[in-house]
Amino acid sequence: MKAILVLNACANDYRIQSQFLAGFLQQRTKGVEADTAVVFHTQEADRAELLSSVPAKEAILICLTKARTETMLNQLEKLGFEQTDRVYLFAGNCFGSELAVRMGQRCGGTFLTGVDTVQCTKEGITVTKSVYSGHMEAEFALKRAPYCLSVSRSSAEPVMQKGPTAEILEEWTAREDTENDFSEDYTLIPGNEEKNLETAPFLLAAGSGAKNKEGIEAMAQAAEKMGAEFGVSRPVAMSAWAPMSCLIGVSGAMIKPEICIAAGVSGAPAFYAGIEKSGFIVSVNSDPRAPIHRKSDIAIVDDWHTVLKHLSDQFPKSL
Numbered sequence: 281m282k283a284i285l286v287l288n289a290c291a292n293d294y295r296i297q298s299q300f301l302a303g304f305l306q307q308r309t310k311g312v313e314a315d316t317a318v319v320f321h322t323q324e325a326d327r328a329e330l331l332s333s334v335p336a337k338e339a340i341l342i343c344l345t346k347a348r349t350e351t352m353l354n355q356l357e358k359l360g361f362e363q364t365d366r367v368y369l370f371a372g373n374c375f376g377s378e379l380a381v382r383m384g385q386r387c388g389g390t391f392l393t394g395v396d397t398v399q400c401t402k403e404g405i406t407v408t409k410s411v412y413s414g415h416m417e418a419e420f421a422l423k424r425a426p427y428c429l430s431v432s433r434s435s436a437e438p439v440m441q442k443g444p445t446a447e448i449l450e451e452w453t454a455r456e457d458t459e460n461d462f463s464e465d466y467t468l469i470p471g472n473e474e475k476n477l478e479t480a481p482f483l484l485a486a487g488s489g490a491k492n493k494e495g496i497e498a499m500a501q502a503a504e505k506m507g508a509e510f511g512v513s514r515p516v517a518m519s520a521w522a523p524m525s526c527l528i529g530v531s532g533a534m535i536k537p538e539i540c541i542a543a544g545v546s547g548a549p550a551f552y553a554g555i556e557k558s559g560f561i562v563s564v565n566s567d568p569r570a571p572i573h574r575k576s577d578i579a580i581v582d583d584w585h586t587v588l589k590h591l592s593d594q595f596p597k598s599l
C-alpha cells in the first residue's frame with residue numbers, strides 16, 4: 281500500500297520527524313511503501329535541506345505563512361489523496377497527532393495516534409500501539425481508508441536519510457485560511473502526562489472509595505499538602521477522575537516508594553502488584569474486611585475523609 285508522509289518543517293524538530301518516519305518505515309511496517317511526502321515549510325526554509333531529509337521518492341512542498349493546522353488540513357484535502365486507498369503517516373508530535381485525527385475525521389477514514397507497527401492486509405491494515413502506560417500492546421484492524429496514523433516516537437530507531445534526494449513533484453505557497461480556523465496561535469502547555477510515580481519516595485494511592493471526581497480531587501489535594509505523589513486504581517482512571525498516567529498496578533506504574541498510603545482501595549491483586557514493593561504500606565478503608573488491610577503494615581479502619589484530613593493537617597510536607 282502506498283503511504284503519504286506528512287512532515288511539518290515549520291517546527292524546529294523537522295530533521296527528527298524525518299529520521300523517525302524513516303526508521304518507522306524501515307523497521308515497523310510491512311507492505312507499506314512511501315512514495316510521496318508532503319512537507320509544510322516556511323519561506324525561510326532551506327529547500328535543499330528539506331529535500332535531502334525526506335524519506336520518500338517525491339515531495340510536495342507547501343509554503344505556509346503561519347503553521348496553522350487548519351491551513352495544513354485544507355491543503356491536504358486539496359491534494360485529493362483521501363479518495364484513494366492510502367495510508368497517511370504523520371510525525372509523532374502534537375502537530376502530527378492533531379492532523380492525523382482531524383484528517384481521518386474530515387475525510388471519513390480511520391485514525392489512530394502513537395502507533396507502533398503497521399501491516400497491510402487484504403481487508404485493510406493492522407496496526408499495533410502500546411496501551412496502559414506501555415504494559416500492554418493493543419492490535420487494531422482498520423478497514424476504512426484513508427488510514428491517518430501518527431507514529432510513536434519510541435517505536436523505532438531513527439534513521440538518517442542516505443538515499444537520493446527527493447524529487448519535487450509539486451510546490452506552491454498556500455493562501456492562509458483563517459475563515460474556518462478557530463485557533464489564533466499555538467502555545468504548547470506541558471501536560472501532567474510526565475508523572476514519575478516509579479521513583480516517588482512517598483505516594484498516596486486513591487481508589488474508587490473516593491466515590492467521584494470531587495473525592496479524587498480532595499485526595500489529590502491532601503497528597504499535595506503532605507508532599508506525596510498521587511496515584512490511582514484502575515476504576516478511578518477508567519472513570520476519567522484522574523489521568524491514565526496516574527494509574528498504579530499491572531496495567532500502570534509498578535511503584536516502590538518508602539511509604540505508600542492506599543486509601544479507598546480494596547487491594548485487588550492487579551492493584552496490589554503495583555504497590556507491593558513499597559517499604560511501608562498504610563491502608564485506609566472503612567471496611568474492616570477489605571483485603572488491603574491484611575496486606576498492609578498499618579491498617580486504619582475509617583473513612584478516608586477523616587484520616588487524610590488528619591494526616592495532611594498533622595504532617596504537611598513532612599517527608
Ligand SMILES: Cc1cc2nc3c(=O)[nH]c(=O)nc-3n(C[C@H](O)[C@H](O)[C@H](O)COP(=O)(O)OP(=O)(O)OC[C@H]3O[C@@H](n4cnc5c(N)ncnc54)[C@H](O)[C@@H]3O)c2cc1C
Pocket residue numbers: 486487488489490512513514515516527528529530531532543544545546547548549550551554564565566567570582583584585
Ligand atoms: C486484566 C486486568 C488488569 C487490571 N489492572 C489493574 C491495575 O493495573 N490497577 C488497578 O487498580 N486495577 C486493575 N484491575 C482491576 C482490579 O481487579 C480491581 O477491580 C481494582 O483494583 C479495584 O479498584 P478499587 O480498589 O479502587 O475499587 P473497589 O474494589 O471498588 O474498592 C473500593 C474500596 O473503597 C472502600 N471505601 C468505600 N468508601 C470508603 C470510604 N469513605 N473510606 C474508606 N474506604 C472506602 C470500600 O470498602 C472498598 O474496599 C485490573 C483488572 C484486570 C481484569
